[in-house]
Amino acid sequence: MIEYRNVRVALLGGGTVGAQVARLLLEHKEEFASRVGASLELTGIAVRNLDAPRSADLPKELFTTDAESLILGADIVIEVMGGLEPARSYILQAINSGADVVTANKALLATHGTELFEAAERVGAQLYFEAAVAGAIPIIRPLRESLAGDRVKRIMGIVNGTTNYILDKMDTEGASFEDALAVATELGYAEADPTADIDAFDAAQKASILASLAFHTTIPLEKVHREGIREVTGKTVELAKKAGYVVKLLAICERLIDPETGEEAVSARVYPALISREHPLASVHKANNAVFVEAEAAGSLMFYGAGAGGPETASAVLGDLVSAARRHIIGGPGLGASTNANLLVLPISTITTRYHVTLSVYDRPGVLASVADVFGRHGVSVELVEQGTFGSEAVSGEAAPTATLVIGTHAALESDLASTVSALAQLDAVSSVVSVLRVEGA
Ligand SMILES: NC(=O)C1=CN([C@@H]2O[C@H](COP(=O)(O)OP(=O)(O)OC[C@H]3O[C@@H](n4cnc5c(N)ncnc54)[C@H](OP(=O)(O)O)[C@@H]3O)[C@@H](O)[C@H]2O)C=CC1
Ligand SMILES: N[C@@H](CC=O)C(=O)O
Numbered sequence: 473m474i475e476y477r478n479v480r481v482a483l484l485g486g487g488t489v490g491a492q493v494a495r496l497l498l499e500h501k502e503e504f505a506s507r508v509g510a511s512l513e514l515t516g517i518a519v520r521n522l523d524a525p526r527s528a529d530l531p532k533e534l535f536t537t538d539a540e541s542l543i544l545g546a547d548i549v550i551e552v553m554g555g556l557e558p559a560r561s562y563i564l565q566a567i568n569s570g571a572d573v574v575t576a577n578k579a580l581l582a583t584h585g586t587e588l589f590e591a592a593e594r595v596g597a598q599l600y601f602e603a604a605v606a607g608a609i610p611i612i613r614p615l616r617e618s619l620a621g622d623r624v625k626r627i628m629g630i631v632n633g634t635t636n637y638i639l640d641k642m643d644t645e646g647a648s649f650e651d652a653l654a655v656a657t658e659l660g661y662a663e664a665d666p667t668a669d670i671d672a673f674d675a676a677q678k679a680s681i682l683a684s685l686a687f688h689t690t691i692p693l694e695k696v697h698r699e700g701i702r703e704v705t706g707k708t709v710e711l712a713k714k715a716g717y718v719v720k721l722l723a724i725c726e727r728l729i730d731p732e733t734g735e736e737a738v739s740a741r742v743y744p745a746l747i748s749r750e751h752p753l754a755s756v757h758k759a760n761n762a763v764f765v766e767a768e769a770a771g772s773l774m775f776y777g778a779g780a781g782g783p784e785t786a787s788a789v790l791g792d793l794v795s796a797a798r799r800h801i802i803g804g805p806g807l808g809a810s811t812n813a814n815l816l817v818l819p820i821s822t823i824t825t826r827y828h829v830t831l832s833v834y835d836r837p838g839v840l841a842s843v844a845d846v847f848g849r850h851g852v853s854v855e856l857v858e859q860g861t862f863g864s865e866a867v868s869g870e871a872a873p874t875a876t877l878v879i880g881t882h883a884a885l886e887s888d889l890a891s892t893v894s895a896l897a898q899l900d901a902v903s904s905v906v907s908v909l910r911v912e913g914a
Pocket of ligand 2: 669
């Protein structure tokens with residue numbers, strides 16, 4: 473029988489992810505020991521409520537509400553509590569007491585990442601965060617290590633499982649937004665406050681982490697352009713489907729040239745966009761995520777898999793735990809911070825892409841010409857016009873016939889498109905601007 477050294481592991485959080493981390497750690501104790509060369513001893517699980525039901529059958533005596541004492545005796549601390557505080561203070565306490573830290577907390581990293589990485593660097597500790605982006609998918613390690621010798625040009629992906637689940641259910645089953653969100657929450661995909669998912673805060677946090685790693689710079693969360701899926705209605709999804717598209721919440725991070733200075737810059741943005749049904753991202757269903765990485769030498773790489781869920785995310789957490797435990801046994805410097813540039817983050821107004829503008833217009837002669845004129849006057853070139861469903865609307869007590877008009881543009885500058893849409897909204901012929909969606913992944 474091999475006598476293994478003991479590595480003490482403290483777990484902060486026993487919810488969707490934490491309970492599964494604890495279960496797998498206890499169930500596969502022997503395997504972890506032989507893989508790491510040390511016995512991983514789960515010393516406790518810090519929670520708020522000792523009596524709350526858990527998704528796994530775990531020994532009651534492991535649970536505590538005293539996170540600080542738990543951290544004191546630990547070699548490695550796993551933080552899967554979520555939120556900014558007390559998670560930030562606990563991680564700082566762990567780092568300062570000499571422990572390495574594994575976290576799945578993208579909100580914390582995107583907000584206080586610099587402080588935490590600097591604290592870790594000061595004392596030679598390591599911060600692992602594979603689970604913070606795209607659940608089970610290994611994407612942090614490839615960006616941090618495998619592609620460290622290459623130059624990443626662009627990342628485009630679906631990085632939020634909850635919104636993908638909702639949009640997919642709306643597209644494939646005609647489900648309502650509310651019903652789909654309720655199921656996603658029930659399945660443990662959504663954040664404690666699901667507005668983090670719906671309003672794309674979660675995806676923006678992930679974009680900030682991905683872009684900072686990929687471009688070796690710091691992309692503050694507030695510089696990530698963010699639009700959520702609240703405005704995406706069943707009608708928008710249906711019209712997209714008819715036109716051969718699917719609506720997906722995309723995160724896009726890319727190297728660009730600053731049009732003002734000609735210097736290299738970057739863009740990081742998150743918004744719902746139309747993707748052709750032929751595009752590989754269109755077949756990312758349910759809570760799955762997919763991330764395309766385009767690098768100078770490697771070319772195009774695609775990472776795909778479960779983006780959320782307890783066991784799925786626990787897999788990424790435990791992969792980090794094994795790395796941290798091996799470092800604890802063998803020693804070594806670990807990965808340093810790789811920031812070597814301070815690149816300008818371009819505002820959304822400077823981005824160029826294609827658009828679909830859907831209008832409800834009064835069905836009368838000359839409407840098409842007046843709409844086309846607005847696009848022309850703002851320098852936006854029209855690629856296609858499709859007339860959709862007909863209806864009617866009461867105007868001054870009279871029923872006025874209306875029609876849906878979908879105008880697809882060639883690549884146009886965001887600021888030109890924005891002024892076009894403002895002018896369209898003022899046009900007599902236009903009853904309402906139904907939706908404006910960018911078209912990506914041509
Ligand atoms: N769920 C998912 O699919 C994914 C989640 N993540 C991230 O993982 C982290 C955890 O998520 P998840 O497991 O879903 O969250 P849950 O809300 O399911 O679980 C949070 C856990 O932390 C405990 N907790 C919260 N606040 C405190 C506190 N102040 N003191 C002690 N314990 C506390 C809770 O205790 P109690 O049980 O008593 O309430 C609970 O056990 C988050 O950062 C999330 O963004 C990342 C990828 C995917
Ligand atoms: N709420 C998140 C969970 C994983 O990060 C999501 O839906 O993707």
